[in-house]
Amino acid sequence: MTFTAFLGALDAEIRERADWGDVASYIPELARIDPAQFGIAVALADGTMLTAGDAEQRFSIQSISKVFALACVLGRIGEQIWTRVGREPSGARFDSILLLEREHGRPRNPFINAGAIVTTDEMLAGRTPKDALSEIVGFLRTAAEDDDIHIDKAVAKSEAETGFRNVALANYLMSFGNLRNPPEMTLGTYFHQCAIEMTCVQLARAGRMIASLPDAPRILSAQKIRRLNALMMLCGHYDGSGDFAFRVGLPGKSGVGGGLLMIAPGVASVAIWSPGLNVYGNSKMGTYAAERLVQEMGWSVFG
Amino acid sequence: MTFTAFLGALDAEIRERADWGDVASYIPELARIDPAQFGIAVALADGTMLTAGDAEQRFSIQSISKVFALACVLGRIGEQIWTRVGREPSGARFDSILLLEREHGRPRNPFINAGAIVTTDEMLAGRTPKDALSEIVGFLRTAAEDDDIHIDKAVAKSEAETGFRNVALANYLMSFGNLRNPPEMTLGTYFHQCAIEMTCVQLARAGRMIASLPDAPRILSAQKIRRLNALMMLCGHYDGSGDFAFRVGLPGKSGVGGGLLMIAPGVASVAIWSPGLNVYGNSKMGTYAAERLVQEMGWSVFG
Amino acid sequence: MTFTAFLGALDAEIRERADWGDVASYIPELARIDPAQFGIAVALADGTMLTAGDAEQRFSIQSISKVFALACVLGRIGEQIWTRVGREPSGARFDSILLLEREHGRPRNPFINAGAIVTTDEMLAGRTPKDALSEIVGFLRTAAEDDDIHIDKAVAKSEAETGFRNVALANYLMSFGNLRNPPEMTLGTYFHQCAIEMTCVQLARAGRMIASLPDAPRILSAQKIRRLNALMMLCGHYDGSGDFAFRVGLPGKSGVGGGLLMIAPGVASVAIWSPGLNVYGNSKMGTYAAERLVQEMGWSVFG
Amino acid sequence: MTFTAFLGALDAEIRERADWGDVASYIPELARIDPAQFGIAVALADGTMLTAGDAEQRFSIQSISKVFALACVLGRIGEQIWTRVGREPSGARFDSILLLEREHGRPRNPFINAGAIVTTDEMLAGRTPKDALSEIVGFLRTAAEDDDIHIDKAVAKSEAETGFRNVALANYLMSFGNLRNPPEMTLGTYFHQCAIEMTCVQLARAGRMIASLPDAPRILSAQKIRRLNALMMLCGHYDGSGDFAFRVGLPGKSGVGGGLLMIAPGVASVAIWSPGLNVYGNSKMGTYAAERLVQEMGWSVFG
Structure with a gap:
């Protein structure tokens, strides 16, 4: 299965599910959003951008x-x-x-x-x-x-x-x-x-510099980029950070709007969006998709 | 500078220093140990083992x-x-x-x-x-x-x-x-x-399976090994884990006896020992040596 | 020694002291006040009001x-x-x-x-x-x-x-x-x-209803008054409440302006003011005067 | 109604109730006790001892x-x-x-x-x-x-x-x-x-010294007795101390065996026992009886 086919299948699988989680309720403007949405964009080191689902839909990056x-x-x-x-x-x-x-x-x-x-x-x-x-x-x-x-x-x-x-x-x-x-x-x-507000595509593009992809604008030193990634790995998902590292194994940062930026250093910058949240306040389908994607591609930094 | 030369220089540099930290005092048997000791052993993917300092000295792995x-x-x-x-x-x-x-x-x-x-x-x-x-x-x-x-x-x-x-x-x-x-x-x-009790050489050898080095005995599944590494990254140095990830960028686990096991997945298993501790209860010179080594070799998982 | 003479002697003794404590610094308007001030007013069950020191000076009751x-x-x-x-x-x-x-x-x-x-x-x-x-x-x-x-x-x-x-x-x-x-x-x-803002005399008069003194206006039921006193005894001095009960033995409530209202149920309503504070944020000389007064008069509710 | 009649009526009323609370479960030897028991003994300043219910039953004072x-x-x-x-x-x-x-x-x-x-x-x-x-x-x-x-x-x-x-x-x-x-x-x-182990009668007698009753053996100074009472008032019922002071208004100390010692300084020493506990770990019927008794007699130290 090609990468694009995998993303399409993942999108299709998620759209069959009924357990999207609930949107954040404490910001009224966000509480109105339909949780049953999903988009993903993957920027690769070779400069290509793969997408599936609502990857061009704007959401609040929070x-x-x-x-x-x-x-x-x-x-x-x-x-x-x-x-x-x-x-x-x-x-x-x-x-x-x-x-x-x-x-x-x-x-x-x-x-x-x-x-x-x-x-x-x-x-x-x-x-x-x-x-x-x-x-x-x-x-x-x-x-x-x-x-x-x-x-x-x-x-x-x-x-x-x-x-x-x-x-x-x-x-x-x-x-x-x-x-x-x-x-x-x-x-x-x-x-x-x-x-x-950003789309998955925009966010994945913005994340290229944190992934040190070759086509990314040079803004920060290599050391600062490593440190950003370390902070995302240890603290990016609040009190669910350990669980994310355990299950996914890449640095990431979630937002209460349902967005998720995930970095495979040197390999890819991934943006996922699905507004329903899990108990930690992280995107429920986003976390699931991240886990599936990293497993499929073998991108975990932990081997 | 060859890798071996680097380790030798690092050992020499550390032996010049006066700020070794203090040994753990709450276990009387450990409190008697001279803090001014240092050893390092690095097991590489090609099966070689590089060492410097007191790499054959036994210590309490705690x-x-x-x-x-x-x-x-x-x-x-x-x-x-x-x-x-x-x-x-x-x-x-x-x-x-x-x-x-x-x-x-x-x-x-x-x-x-x-x-x-x-x-x-x-x-x-x-x-x-x-x-x-x-x-x-x-x-x-x-x-x-x-x-x-x-x-x-x-x-x-x-x-x-x-x-x-x-x-x-x-x-x-x-x-x-x-x-x-x-x-x-x-x-x-x-x-x-x-x-x-183990020596740095023994500990680096034992760590090969967690680094998934080719010559390591196969004991755990790849998924379990990734998860062990994730736990070491997020929790391996107690309330100094964030600092270690920030400065070093590899999974590791410290012991109050001054030992430190550090994993570069797929690349190396590193054991360092120096019994003087920092404020978090982790080896002071061990942490320093880890940071220097990873910087030199570019082994951070964060790019 | 008469009660009035005791209060006068207490006032004189306190004025000799050098350890008045510091005024609250977090409210600029209060931070300017001279800590070396002291006033006391005692309303008794027979309707008399005894005073010493700056008992007619207005202060912020906080x-x-x-x-x-x-x-x-x-x-x-x-x-x-x-x-x-x-x-x-x-x-x-x-x-x-x-x-x-x-x-x-x-x-x-x-x-x-x-x-x-x-x-x-x-x-x-x-x-x-x-x-x-x-x-x-x-x-x-x-x-x-x-x-x-x-x-x-x-x-x-x-x-x-x-x-x-x-x-x-x-x-x-x-x-x-x-x-x-x-x-x-x-x-x-x-x-x-x-x-x-109130003076010690005004505050002692206002406290008469909480002390159930005969000449106080009837505003609250006897049960509500008991409960107010219980709350003052257990919580009136923040995390110094236990110490106040231990040393003084009467319900009281302090303010960061240096005021202290103290109730001897059925016997007296006491207002003290001295703006220098102790570590708990309660009036330092006020607490001292309260302890001395209650000891002298045997007013502790604890026998 | 005489005091004795009041205690008898209180005992009778409590025995009609069905909500005795549960006995402490973490000490197996205490977990076997029937919660539906109640005894009370009141030692008065005139040397009399009034009782009702199981006042001669031994219990673990804890x-x-x-x-x-x-x-x-x-x-x-x-x-x-x-x-x-x-x-x-x-x-x-x-x-x-x-x-x-x-x-x-x-x-x-x-x-x-x-x-x-x-x-x-x-x-x-x-x-x-x-x-x-x-x-x-x-x-x-x-x-x-x-x-x-x-x-x-x-x-x-x-x-x-x-x-x-x-x-x-x-x-x-x-x-x-x-x-x-x-x-x-x-x-x-x-x-x-x-x-x-003590009975309510024994415990009420032992409490006389804390109540400073005239017929009690003199063991501690008046100041120490006041301080014991202050500690019982502020800390005698764990995180239910405020509630006890609010509702009852006397110093007391509870035990997980269902006992309760309560002091009306200068007036009475009261021991109550009922092994069923409330959420704070204090005797449920004991607390109720204490509240009723103090209300009836007007013994609150808070007026």
């Missing part, structure tokens, strides 16, 4: 934006960010505030919400929210070599109106002196960053 | 035994073990009891002490402590193709006399019904398993 | 307002409030958010900040912030039989600008559905309630 | 022994014990090990299991388990003026065989250096202390 925001910050200020945020798995839910109290306002890693808010706050150093958002959208456009990437303002507004737990996290960080801008400014920027 | 005990259990009972222990990073110290209370006696993963005690308990199902220990020592001898691997009973006795926190963990597990044997029987077995 | 806000709510809606907040000591700091995550947004008791925010939110049911504040100020005026009790708007504003941790708590409560009004509305009301 | 062990230790070594154990409510279950990890082996108070094990360990300073047990049994006999008080060795043995969580606590304390004797020695003594 937490996947954390990877690219961190990439921006690493590119600009470098390793200094680690004075404000750690790089260990948290062993807790993505929106947990508990460890933040115990560890005096220093988030465990940049991929849980508290850590991502710190990253966005760092992006705001010396610039306006508009400029910071231009930077990250520009970064994605450069990485994807596609200018048709935008922020869905209705989603940003929806999250701003109901994201009470993120407001709590930002103010808690501020109380420990680990925000440099007013909480509402950092949060406003953060909600817009999460509301970036 | 927690590295957890990897092989888990391998035994996976080989015998398979995935059933996951009903008793999780596979997520704990975000806490190796001997933490805190999460155990909150998660009702189910340890987060098999590489923190609580989880390893459950693994040993599983090994005891239907056999005596002597038989269980024969099984794991036998497993190591088979994997290393070397029969000169033994338990240091003085170390086992020393730990049994002072390992109060492990006694607490075992009894706590028992109170939740997650031990099947009397705590003192499981613990006695566990302390002996941790007291296995 | 968390002492939580007792009267709860009294209002108990008077109006009764025991229903306990569906939203518990009545157990928290074993944690006054502004801890940790237990709130673990216990799904239900604060342990109405005297830690999270619980007090819920009480204020309950006061807002069906009325404006202005009306709710009129109710609590009116309650205090009635209880003290003194209309000269007001809110210090500069303090309320100061806390609103820097009370990030309280903003976090309110939004966290909201995320669990345990606020009924917008977080900024409830918090605005809460900050104003905490900024009520 | 955690109530912690009060008398602490009284022994306070009498002998005094306030020094507070270097090893705190006096704040824990906000957690009686057998929680969680706070012990976070607070480095110093239990929150002497009435949770960890703290009581430290108290017993202190009693063992310089003496054998047999001598320490003689001291506490002797203390109870003196306090009750009754020599017919003994240890039920079958219960002690039963708990020793199944008390895994207490074994965990003791070893955990030891790992922090907060036990001075081997864990098994301190625990053996602790299990025997908890297995003391």
Whole structure:
């Protein structure tokens, strides 16, 4: 079976299933989306792009934006960010505030919400929210070599109106002196960053630089790329990261909008989207498809 | 510079340093060891073994035994073990009891002490402590193709006399019904398993099967080996696992005796020993040497 | 020595001391106050009022307002409030958010900040912030039989600008559905309630109803008064409540402005003020004076 | 209605009820007891003893022994014990090990299991388990003026065989250096202390000294007695202490055997027994009877 045939069969198999999971309910704008959708795009080292399903459908990348925001910050200020945020798995839910109290306002890693808010706050150093958002959208456009990437303002507004737990996290960080801008400014920027819309094809293209594919734009050093991948492997799926590594074996980052970016270093950049979520808040069919794909192709970094 | 020359230079460089870290103090028999020692052995896919420093010196493998005990259990009972222990990073110290209370006696993963005690308990199902220990020592001898691997009973006795926190963990597990044997029987077995002595050369040879090197004995399926590696990557260095992945980028498992087993899947099995520890309880010079070696060779799984 | 002479001697002794503690620093408006001040007022069952020191000096009652806000709510809606907040000591700091995550947004008791925010939110049911504040100020005026009790708007504003941790708590409560009004509305009301200014004499008079003194206005049932006292005894001094009960033996409630209301049921209502704080955030000299007074008079409820 | 008639009516009312709660299941010897039993004894200041129900039935006093062990230790070594154990409510279950990890082996108070094990360990300073047990049994006999008080060795043995969580606590304390004797020695003594058997009449008589009744033997200073009462009020019912203070309003201490000692300072010493427990592990009918009795007599310390 060719790769394309495999993707088509996978898409067909998933569409037969009834257990898509539920969409995230805490962002009203996302709660309306039909969970029974599925798309996949695979960018290969030879420059080809294979797709199946709704691979050209735009979706809200949400937490996947954390990877690219961190990439921006690493590119600009470098390793200094680690004075404000750690790089260990948290062993807790993505929106947990508990460890933040115990560890005096220093988030465990940049991929849980508290850590991502710190990253966005760092992006705001010396610039306006508009400029910071231009930077990250520009970064994605450069990485994807596609200018048709935008922020869905209705989603940003929806999250701003109901994201009470993120407001709590930002103010808690501020109380420990680990925000440099007013909480509402950092949060406003953060909600817009999460509301970036992309298709699977665009996301797979943007991921090529993290996979170090030959045709990807050179933006970050090889060392920084390795480190991004390490963070995705250890912390990319919140308290389901161990399970993902165990079952799939590649670095990845999920978003509550149902997106999943997965990197096979040197081999492929994969974007999957299916909005129904599992108990960890990761895409249910996305995780399944990732497991099937990696098994089929033997792409696990673990042999 | 040849690989051998690199290892020699690394050994020479480390011997010049003064910051070896401190040896573990809570096991009296280990507290007496001179921290200023260093050895390294690298088993390559072509069957060669390169060494430097004290690579033939025996040391107490301690927690590295957890990897092989888990391998035994996976080989015998398979995935059933996951009903008793999780596979997520704990975000806490190796001997933490805190999460155990909150998660009702189910340890987060098999590489923190609580989880390893459950693994040993599983090994005891239907056999005596002597038989269980024969099984794991036998497993190591088979994997290393070397029969000169033994338990240091003085170390086992020393730990049994002072390992109060492990006694607490075992009894706590028992109170939740997650031990099947009397705590003192499981613990006695566990302390002996941790007291296995090996040299870097022996350990690198035993690790070949986890690296899927061509000359390694075939013991576990490819899938089980990938999963062992995933667990080592995410949980192999306790609450320093994220840092190790970030800086080194290979699956590894440390022991409080200063040993470190590191796997480059398909490429190499590396054993390093230096008894001085860093703040996480991992070998300080061992971690440094691992980082240097992987950088030099470009072995990171993250590209 | 007469009671008046004792209070005078206590005042004189304290004024000789150099260890007043530090004023609260997180509310800028309070951080400017000189810690070396002390006042005490004791309302007795026979209707007399004894004073010493700065007993007529106004100060910010801060968390002492939580007792009267709860009294209002108990008077109006009764025991229903306990569906939203518990009545157990928290074993944690006054502004801890940790237990709130673990216990799904239900604060342990109405005297830690999270619980007090819920009480204020309950006061807002069906009325404006202005009306709710009129109710609590009116309650205090009635209880003290003194209309000269007001809110210090500069303090309320100061806390609103820097009370990030309280903003976090309110939004966290909201995320669990345990606020009924917008977080900024409830918090605005809460900050104003905490900024009520009173003198020791006014506060001791207001406390008479909680001490069930004969000349106090009858506002609450005897059972509700007993329950208020029980809550003050168990939770009135945050994670220093056990120490206060152990050393003093009376129900009390402290405020971060340095105030302390203490109740000897049937015997006396005592208000003390000294703005320097101890490690728990309670008035240092206030706690000392309370201990000395109760010892001298034999007022401990514990015999 | 006379006091005696009230107690009789209360006994009759309770015997009609069907919701006795369940007996403790984790100590096999206690798990066999019929929950549908009830006895009460009230020692009054005038020297009379009123009883109802099974007031002469022996039961295992369990955690109530912690009060008398602490009284022994306070009498002998005094306030020094507070270097090893705190006096704040824990906000957690009686057998929680969680706070012990976070607070480095110093239990929150002497009435949770960890703290009581430290108290017993202190009693063992310089003496054998047999001598320490003689001291506490002797203390109870003196306090009750009754020599017919003994240890039920079958219960002690039963708990020793199944008390895994207490074994965990003791070893955990030891790992922090907060036990001075081997864990098994301190625990053996602790299990025997908890297995003391008394009747309600004996327990009410023993409690007279804590209530400072005129006919009680003088053993402790007035200050120490006040402090014992304060600790019982704040920590006597584990994470149900706030609820007990709120509903009943007197210092008390419960035991998992269904016993309850309650003190009305200067007025009465009350012992109640009913082996069915509520969710906190306190006697269900015992708590109910305490609430009814205190309401009827107006004995709350809170007015």
